[in-house]
Amino acid sequence: MRILHTSDWHIGRTFHGVDLLADQRQVLSEIAAIVRERAVDVVVVPGDVYDRSIPSADAVAVCQRGFEEIRDAGAVIVATSGNHDSPTRLGAGSGFTAAGGLHLLTTVTGIDRPVVLEDAHGPVAFYGIPYLEPEITRTRLGVPSARSHAEIVDAAMGLVRADVAARGARSVVLAHAFVVGAEATGSERSISVGGVETVPASVFSGADYVALGHLHSPQTVTDAVRYCGSPLPYSFGERSHRKAVFVVDLDADGLGAVERVDLPIVRELTELVGELDALVSEPSFAYAHDHYVTAVLTDPVRPVDAMRRLRDRFPHAVHLEWQRPGGQDELEYRRKVRGRTDIEIARSFVTDVRSDPSGSELRLLESALAAAVSEREAAEAGAQAQAGA
Template identity: 40%
Template structure:
């Protein structure tokens, strides 16, 4: 059985104000191409199909076309809602979609039922678990589940997983191993650790397709994995390759003993997210611009000692999808990297600030700046 694991599509998400509709359409087309070229039996989508509970029309159209393309290619789909999705909206018309081989579940309302696939080695039971919190589980299953780990354990216990057949779980949760959390990207650093679920909850499954975190990685064991996002959704993800997980399930010899292998298939971005650092004249020179596509999403850090005139305008002309502009003078950087010494305790407020200024900018204040500083210090003194 060949499965393809993706997650966190986030249709409708904008990158620093830029629509990524074309970029996402390009990425999802690659998923369909891989399914056709590599004879994929089923695509697992581990949550966050959309970026908001009320996505824009174009996002719904994009996801609709993606699912339709997979169905027309004869590829089964099992998808779960994530914390960004409206589970009720995502699960709309689930029975009708299931008739076409597209299994998109809604909110948890009782014990999870598997999607049963078959090949020469017998059944593969795919268990779709929507994003849940303890209150959701208590309402759906009528059990006492005070913590996220206990809540997911209750969900798994209610499944009655048969370890003699192959079992795959698709879930959207923050999963930790021994209390140690996985790596997070800039676009998801607001995720706290309070909702963490211990990876041992997923012990009954041969493979666990996780969503929620944007960086591809394993949790605890190789067969519990986050696929990561198809696109880079923050400038901090520059340099991180994006991929989908191609999983081959072979024969199951007994509980915990299943032939399994996987491969990370890279996404090729329509426009990459990258960072550029240096003086303005260098970054807008023909030689530098020729090194990478100019329409990439670029976060720029200028190292000129003083911010050049109309730097933003010139950068936007060179990089039409400019994400941000930061100014970090090379002299100031060198000063910050120098040895840090405690200030002279005998310095007054003006002396302390003048020393701080020189440490940050790499040069002393001029007469005009000292005059402004003296005026500010005088005003502070009057307010005491």
């Protein structure tokens, strides 16, 4: 049996305020193309199908279209819910969708009720372990004293192992968790509970393959326990990552081979550093015209209308910051203000965040400081008079 492992679609997510639905539509079509080209039998999606528990109508439409394209390409789909999803909403109508080849495993009670599919070597059981909030699920899993995610997932895997033993089938587990030894990218939402969010890989012993979701970069924890990562980058910290899926082959004895298949880049992410005039005019930056761009401006004076000018050249610029050359860190700034008058501190602040204030601006600062002092003195005098009365 050939399985494609993808996860963390986060449909409906925005990127620095930019709608990503068009990019998500494209990458789901690319996944469907891989399914068709490689004759994939089953696509597994271990969580964070949506980015929000209540997805928009447009996000639902993109998701459904993605499912349809994958199904039309010839694969059965098995998906579970992550910490971003609403298990109830994602799993709505699962009894009907299963008849069409879309299996949504989102409930605690369904953990030991696998989707069983057949190949030439016999049955393969697919188990879905959705994101399990300990406070909500510990009693239903029979571990009322459990507090950590590790204890909860261990209890869930106990149910899975018991069912696998009874069936004698090969098994694939879908789980949404943070496994020890893996690395976060920074764009994942924390799933910590009481400061304990990680799960040891040993919890998943006994499964032929464990398809993990939650972390956004492809990672191999063990040969049989892997993260495929998200299909798109969701932070500039991921700009060096090549997004991918894993194509997994099960043979008669269990796990046969795993191949990483890189996904096409929908739109690259680039960080540009320099003075604004150089960024918007020099030919050396032309390569980033169609990229999502974050810019670090190093102008001596904060540029006016910087984002508009940046977008004139880079239509997909989404973020910028200004780092004044020679800027002070917090400790240096504390030393800088110690022992100085209010007007000296105010003047230095304006210089640090913009440029030296003009004479008229200094007079406005002096007037504002004088008014503040007068107001404070008047308030103190009023309080003393009231106390004396």
